[in-house]
Amino acid sequence: xxxxxxxxLLVGGGGAGLRAAIAAAEVNPQLNIAVLSKVYPMRSxxxxxxxxxxxxxxxxDSLDEHAYDTISGGDWLPDQDAVEEFVREAxxxxxxxxxxxxxxxxxxxxxxxxRAFGGMKKMRTWxxxxxxxxxMLHTLFQTSLKYQPITRYDEWFVTKLLVDEGxxxxxxxxxxxxxxxxxxxxxxxxxxxxGCGRVFPFTTNANIKSGDGMAxxxxxxxxxxxxxxxxxxxxxxxxxxxxxxxxxxAEGGYMLNKDGYRYLQDYNLGxxxxxxxxxxxxxxxxxxxxxxxxxxxxxxxTTSTPYGPVVHLDLRHLGEKLINAKLPFVRELCQKYQNxxxxxxxxxxxxxxxxxxxxxxxDIQGATPLEGLYAAGEVACVSINGANRLGxxxxxxxxxxxxxxxxAAAEYASTHEAENGAxxxxxxxxxxxxxxxxxxxxxxxxxxxxxxxxxxxxxxNSAGIYREEAxxxxxxxxxxxxxxxxxxxxLDDRSHTFNTELESALELxxxxxxxxxxxxxxxxxxxxxxxxxxxxxxxxDDAKFLTHSLIYRSADGRPRVEYSPVKITRxxxxxxxxxxxxxxxxxxxxxxx
Amino acid sequence: MAEAAxxxxxxxxxxxxxxxxxxxxxxxxxxxxxxxWVVLDALxxxxxxxxxxxxYRWSCRMGICGSCGMMVNGxxxxxxxxxxxxxxxxxxxxxxxxxxYFPIVRDLVTEIGGFVQKLKxxxxxxxxxxxxxxSEDRFLQTPEQLDRYKQFSMCINCTLCYAxxxxxxxxxxxxxxxxxxxxxxxxxxxxxxxxxxxxxxLAHPDGVWGCTFVGECTRVCPKHVDPAGAIQQYKxxxxxxxxxxxxxxxxxxxxxxxxxx
Numbered sequence: 121x122x123x124x125x126x127x128x129l130l131v132g133g134g135g136a137g138l139r140a141a142i143a144a145a146e147v148n149p150q151l152n153i154a155v156l157s158k159v160y161p162m163r164s165x166x167x168x169x170x171x172x173x174x175x176x177x178x179x180x181d182s183l184d185e186h187a188y189d190t191i192s193g194g195d196w197l198p199d200q201d202a203v204e205e206f207v208r209e210a211x212x213x214x215x216x217x218x219x220x221x222x223x224x225x226x227x228x229x230x231x232x233x234x235r236a237f238g239g240m241k242k243m244r245t246w247x248x249x250x251x252x253x254x255x256m257l258h259t260l261f262q263t264s265l266k267y268q269p270i271t272r273y274d275e276w277f278v279t280k281l282l283v284d285e286g287x288x289x290x291x292x293x294x295x296x297x298x299x300x301x302x303x304x305x306x307x308x309x310x311x312x313x314x315g316c317g318r319v320f321p322f323t324t325n326a327n328i329k330s331g332d333g334m335a336x337x338x339x340x341x342x343x344x345x346x347x348x349x350x351x352x353x354x355x356x357x358x359x360x361x362x363x364x365x366x367x368x369x370a371e372g373g374y375m376l377n378k379d380g381y382r383y384l385q386d387y388n389l390g391x392x393x394x395x396x397x398x399x400x401x402x403x404x405x406x407x408x409x410x411x412x413x414x415x416x417x418x419x420x421x422t423t424s425t426p427y428g429p430v431v432h433l434d435l436r437h438l439g440e441k442l443i444n445a446k447l448p449f450v451r452e453l454c455q456k457y458q459n460x461x462x463x464x465x466x467x468x469x470x471x472x473x474x475x476x477x478x479x480x481x482x483d484i485q486g487a488t489p490l491e492g493l494y495a496a497g498e499v500a501c502v503s504i505n506g507a508n509r510l511g512x513x514x515x516x517x518x519x520x521x522x523x524x525x526x527x528a529a530a531e532y533a534s535t536h537e538a539e540n541g542a543x544x545x546x547x548x549x550x551x552x553x554x555x556x557x558x559x560x561x562x563x564x565x566x567x568x569x570x571x572x573x574x575x576x577x578x579x580x581n582s583a584g585i586y587r588e589e590a591x592x593x594x595x596x597x598x599x600x601x602x603x604x605x606x607x608x609x610x611l612d613d614r615s616h617t618f619n620t621e622l623e624s625a626l627e628l629x630x631x632x633x634x635x636x637x638x639x640x641x642x643x644x645x646x647x648x649x650x651x652x653x654x655x656x657x658x659x660x661d662d663a664k665f666l667t668h669s670l671i672y673r674s675a676d677g678r679p680r681v682e683y684s685p686v687k688i689t690r691x692x693x694x695x696x697x698x699x700x701x702x703x704x705x706x707x708x709x710x711x712x713x
Numbered sequence: 714m715a716e717a718a719x720x721x722x723x724x725x726x727x728x729x730x731x732x733x734x735x736x737x738x739x740x741x742x743x744x745x746x747x748x749x750w751v752v753l754d755a756l757x758x759x760x761x762x763x764x765x766x767x768x769y770r771w772s773c774r775m776g777i778c779g780s781c782g783m784m785v786n787g788x789x790x791x792x793x794x795x796x797x798x799x800x801x802x803x804x805x806x807x808x809x810x811x812x813x814y815f816p817i818v819r820d821l822v823t824e825i826g827g828f829v830q831k832l833k834x835x836x837x838x839x840x841x842x843x844x845x846x847x848s849e850d851r852f853l854q855t856p857e858q859l860d861r862y863k864q865f866s867m868c869i870n871c872t873l874c875y876a877x878x879x880x881x882x883x884x885x886x887x888x889x890x891x892x893x894x895x896x897x898x899x900x901x902x903x904x905x906x907x908x909x910x911x912x913x914x915l916a917h918p919d920g921v922w923g924c925t926f927v928g929e930c931t932r933v934c935p936k937h938v939d940p941a942g943a944i945q946q947y948k949x950x951x952x953x954x955x956x957x958x959x960x961x962x963x964x965x966x967x968x969x970x971x972x973x974x
Binding site: 163165168212218219223225229231232251255258262265274297326327359360362426457459460567568611613621 | 730731732747748749751760761762764765766768769770771772773774775776777778779780793794796798818819822824825826829832833836837838839845847848849850851852853854855856858859862863866867868869870895899902904905
């Protein structure tokens with residue numbers, strides 16, 4: 121089998137991966153660094169992020185306030201030492217991106233402009249119009265081109281991490297263009313493959329977000345942390361999952377059920393007023409709005425469509441002039457990608473999966489418990505997001521922890537020897553497995569798309585916005601059955617040239633693994649916290665669950681759960697409250713610290 | 714919204730596998746027409762339910778990742794932003810082919826490694842010659858200075874402009890619209906001092922002077938980047954520089970630093 125060899129290998133070329141590659145190259149320019157991704161780097165999902173990136177920038181703000189917002193927003197599950205490092209380095213990283221050319225929006229005097237964002241009590245969100253992720257990714261990609269030590273493997277798909285005596289030694293990957301299966305060896309491997317939204321039926325995530333890195337690490341023996349915490353956004357377009365920003369509601373949009381009634385008034389979110397009121401009705405927190413949708417559906421007051429039940433977002437009363445002036449991107453998205461004009465029509469919306477708080481467990485330097493393996497970005501769980509991520513914290517997380525993982529991996533690679541080549545036998549076994557289970561297999565009967573959509577329906581029904589023991593057990597059972605059926609899939613495509621069906625099959629295998637870890641973690645956390653809501657255990661239980669869940673893969677393939685304590689530095693757990701109460705709680709917390 | 718699909722449309726797709734075919738051929742598929750379905754949704758429908766070997770790239774389905782460009786009835790299009798219903802109206806059919814002027818890997822997938830090399834040739838990163846003047850660890854840049862290059866920074870690398878450009882068709886070495894616009898994006902950035910360094914690539918016969926100003930690139934650009942405008946802007950600046958070099962010694966240096974004030 122062919123093999124290539126590097127000092128540091130990045131798997132994934134989005135925001136975290138490119139930042140890590142540049143950091144590694146700057147730590148030690150002698151290192152041989154490779155970025156391997158299943159897509160060209162500028163196609164990575166970072167490109168879709170719209171809103172912005174949080175980092176303290178103005179004199180009326182402080183690092184402690186950003187830390188407190190992040191910790192309380194995460195329902196006291198974030199590790200506070202990680203959050204403190206994060207808020208300290210976020211402004212430095214955003215400034216670094218500025219020096220690399222990122223077109224941040226500016227004040228008239230040339231300083232960085234910041235905007236307000238949900239859950240952030242001060243304006244600290246840097247933005248590049250409504251395409252922040254796009255500009256960050258392209259700036260990083262273009263800047264990475266000037267670093268000679270960085271080699272790229274564009275459109276290569278990793279199937280396995282190579283592990284020998286408890287240490288990661290590289291990966292096995294398929295070059296999509298030729299179908300060639302090859303070992304790519306490295307002293308240190310950093311996973312930056314992003315999230316797994318595609319496990320769910322309705323998601324804002326791009327097609328490539330199939331949890332590859334999570335499954336690769338999990339299969340290699342590394343634990344997944346806090347997988348039960350899945351963030352829903354209340355207003356996505358059904359079918360495409362395209363996100364309709366909170367700004368549409370902030371400008372005065374109404375949420376209507378099938379009777380044209382502003383149903384949020386029935387869920388302790390205040391009284392309907394003609395004009396928007398902060399923290400009331402349509403401007404309540406994301407999780408509460410998503411939960412209200414579930415209740416409304418149970419009451420039979422949603423509208424059914426081929427893509428499941430929906431409610432409607434009504435912007436018509438705002439008028440064409442205001443919509444064009446304030447919400448041009450909302451109108452463009454609706455018109456161009458869903459064929460709806462919000463000036464004249466109701467926008468069908470439903471809660472859609474947006475972000476995974478959980479991921480591969482890492483320490484504050486991005487190192488996983490498996491020697492030689494690092495992770496950063498959405499694939500990882502440090503954790504700074506805890507039970508619920510605040511909007512505009514994920515882009516700076518990619519930068520801060522991408523840079524940290526890049527440095528740590530570069531230092532590790534500078535002081536450790538390469539493996540002697542014995543690992544290639546393991547790579548040859550992986551090649552044989554890929555042929556036996558997929559390319560050369562005959563007689564299967566299951567279609568990929570069928571198993572995939574059943575998996576998505578299963579996880580939505582069992583580990584959706586609300587969970588309970590019975591539905592989670594049913595989900596576990598069904599996922600186990602789908603795993604069995606996955607062994608009987610049949611490929612139409614046996615070609616070696618750009619075989620996207622083989623890629624879809626491997627992604628489905630990864631997603632089934634990740635789905636099981638989500639359901640298992642949700643089953644064992646018998647409390648409600650942040651995005652994890654158990655109808656049979658509605659209260660937060662700090663005595664028992666101020667802990668991170670860690671899911672390990674047992675020898676028989678079944679998930680096993682352990683727990684580790686949350687790190688508290690200066691902010692003892694308090695109540696997660698919004699509106700009037702929030703200010704008082706924060707003052708009380710300050711006095712304690 | 715998503716009413717039951719009564720209508721159907723025939724979609725002809727160029728198929729090609731280097732392992733079995735000498736040249737591309739067309740295969741026809743009948744797909745339902747739903748109001749919110751785009752050409753890409755039809756391809757996904759076929760791949761999921763009819764023929765899993767159909768090969769194409771896609772990811773975000775919201776016009777930002779730049780993966781899903783194809784020729785639709787002879788026009789370069791992002792297939793995630795091209796509704797089936799636009800074609801069904803006239804009882805017409807849809808013909809989908811890989812983007813023109815690129816080598817075909819398989820079916821609708823083109824080889825874009827050469828395109829990415831061209832982007833790199835434009836040196837698309839901030840180049841500084843002098844010690845940067847920073848405020849709070851950062852450059853200052855006014856909204857007006859941002860506006861001068863902002864439009865050229867919106868390129869999603871979808872390569873539609875290459876498929877539209879007759880010069881790319883005649884001369885595959887021509888650096889092409891997106892790479893030229895990208896070079897100009899940095900040349901026009903008030904923080905950059907690299908325009909002289911980029912001249913070697915831009916002023917080459919395969920650089921801006923290859924462009925015959927047909928303007929097709931700008932017409933097909935889904936993000937309104939206006940590569941043709943970038944190229945014209947650069948040509949004018951380059952001629953001005955060249956003339957100036959006769960008048961003042963080191964004229965090029967003077968004008969490039971003036972552009973970066």
